[in-house]
Amino acid sequence: MTLAPNTYTDIPYEEKAKLIEEVMADHRYGEHLYGCYECGICVAACPSARFYDFSPRKIAQAAARQDVELMYEQMNDDVWNCSQCFSCTRCPRGNNPGGIITVLREVAVRNGLASARDALEGYGRVVYKIMSTGTQVSPDMLQPNAFPDWGPHVKAISDNVETWRKALPPETLHTTSTAWNVDEKTIIELYLIWQATGVMDMIGEVDEGLHMILEDVMEDVLDEAGYET
Ligand code: SF4
Ligand code: SF4
Structure with missing residues (x-):
């Protein structure tokens, strides 16, 4: 070296x-x-x-x-x-x-490098959405004041997001709080994978608050499904 x-x-x-x-x-x-x-x-x-x-x-x-x-x-x-x-x-x-x-x-x-915490600081909402719902950024996150670089047309989309979504042919996309419908079995599998592979530990290193919120969400679902958390 x-x-x-x-x-x-x-x-x-x-x-x-x-x-x-x-x-x-x-x-x-x-x-x-x-x-x-x-x-x-x-x-x-x-x-x-x-x-x-x-x-x-x-x-x-x-x-x-x-x-x-x-x-x-x-x-x-x-x-x-x-x-x-x-x-x-x-x-x-x-x-x-x-x-x-x-x-x-x-x-x-x-x-837990400080630079990693700084770089990811602005993405807490996105990480929460992806990890709690198993989908990516959801349509209802398209808000004019959320990400300025999304451009001036965002307000028109956000005002009518439900209508836009219902116009999409696949019914699984008629959602606004998630990017698409994810069934419960898939969510449970994702939660178990993120816990078993250390992804949750990584989240804890860069954002303790987000880690606690995600743990609460996951524990409720896993407990109800009969898994020990
Ligand atoms: S493409 Fe990039 S990484 Fe690959 S040999 Fe060329 S300079 Fe190196
Ligand atoms: S091509 Fe894409 S993946 Fe590769 S270094 Fe550039 S941004 Fe990253």
């Missing part, structure tokens, strides 16, 4: 190295990195690289060099600019910079 200019000077090198070792020990890591010859195809394909000071090539390069300082810096800063679209898998070398970023993010969250 090599040394690069140190940005997070207050963090001991050993602490950084421990986290990067955790990244490299992940079973997916080896499948995401086969070495990088800096062709830049991933950068050309990456939507985030067009709008931010961000480069999937630098992610692959830092990983290929096992540069602890730079990887730690990226784990705190760059990784939150990735939209996880995986366009970078066009890499002719077979690399998956977006996949490396997934692992870096997970380690950042699992270890």
Whole structure:
């Protein structure tokens, strides 16, 4: 492992190295990195690289060099600019910079890094919705004051969201508080998976309040279904 200019000077090198070792020990890591010859195809394909000071090539390069300082810096800063679209898998070398970023993010969250808490602070409502209902952002979250970048047409949609939804052909989409109907068996399975795989522990590391609320929601459902929580 090599040394690069140190940005997070207050963090001991050993602490950084421990986290990067955790990244490299992940079973997916080896499948995401086969070495990088800096062709830049991933950068050309990456939507985030067009709008931010961000480069999937630098992610692959830092990983290929096992540069602890730079990887730690990226784990705190760059990784939150990735939209996880995986366009970078066009890499002719077979690399998956977006996949490396997934692992870096997970380690950042699992270890409760302040940067991870900051990056995810604004997404509490979205995470709550996804994890409590088993669906993604719901139609009733389309509110003009919620996400300004959704544009000026949002008010017209939110005023008539029930009508719009009923116009959709599949009846499972005639919902507003969830993105679609999810049956109870699926919800129970999701709750059990999130608890068994440590996802709930990760939420607890970055947002204790959200963790408590989700635990309450899940416990009620699982208790009623006869599971010990
Ligand atoms: S496309 Fe692959 S080989 Fe080319 S710069 Fe990106 S990661 Fe490296
Ligand atoms: S997954 Fe991330 S790094 Fe890869 S192309 Fe998408 S935004 Fe860029």
